[in-house]
Amino acid sequence: MRLFVLILFSLMLTACGESTPTDTAESYWQSVLNGEEIKRQLLVSDQRERGVESYFDPNLASTVHFEQAVIEGQHARVVTHLSIEEASGTAHYTTPTYLVQQDGEWKVRANETRKAFIKQLFTASLDQLQDTLSESAEEFRKMGEEFAQVAATEINEAAEQLQEDAEQASDDVEKFLQQLDKTLVEELKKYAQENP
Numbered sequence: 001m002r003l004f005v006l007i008l009f010s011l012m013l014t015a016c017g018e019s020t021p022t023d024t025a026e027s028y029w030q031s032v033l034n035g036e037e038i039k040r041q042l043l044v045s046d047q048r049e050r051g052v053e054s055y056f057d058p059n060l061a062s063t064v065h066f067e068q069a070v071i072e073g074q075h076a077r078v079v080t081h082l083s084i085e086e087a088s089g090t091a092h093y094t095t096p097t098y099l100v101q102q103d104g105e106w107k108v109r110a111n112e113t114r115k116a117f118i119k120q121l122f123t124a125s126l127d128q129l130q131d132t133l134s135e136s137a138e139e140f141r142k143m144g145e146e147f148a149q150v151a152a153t154e155i156n157e158a159a160e161q162l163q164e165d166a167e168q169a170s171d172d173v174e175k176f177l178q179q180l181d182k183t184l185v186e187e188l189k190k191y192a193q194e195n196p
Helices: 002-017 021-034 037-042 110-194
Strands: 062-066 070-072 075-086 089-102 105-108
Touching: 021 037, 021 062, 021 075, 021 089, 021 105, 089 110
Parallel strands: none
Antiparallel strands: 062 075, 070 075, 075 089, 089 105
């Protein structure tokens, strides 16, 4: 009976000690986000490789959650969702965490995970830049429309004023010509009377 209990206890300890890719990914990211370098090093396949730790400030609030691991033999990939509180707001990243099984335990492939994360940062930056440019283009379009409307209104008002001024000038010229004509007629009559 004692042997059975010892075997059962050993099996329970072994089962508890086995890691899954998702468990390892979770421990890895928590160690990165909390600045626990020693723990992070124990979770990577090659401690000489640089990981993502230099991209995170452990003082910032963050959350992380994971999708189901995709396991292909000795390799696994866990889609990782990060939310990091930054000065400009909450940044959201989705990146794969790559793992390899070594001596029966799952370890993070730090270099591959870092490369994927950098690619995600680059893509997110490009998306943000594209959104900013789209918003700016929309603002310029609106400003252009407003300017065109203001310019069209001012041109119409100027054209109307010019038309009124032209009509007034035409009336003034007509009155002047009528007055000139009347004055010429009177002067001619006067001259004709004085020089018969």
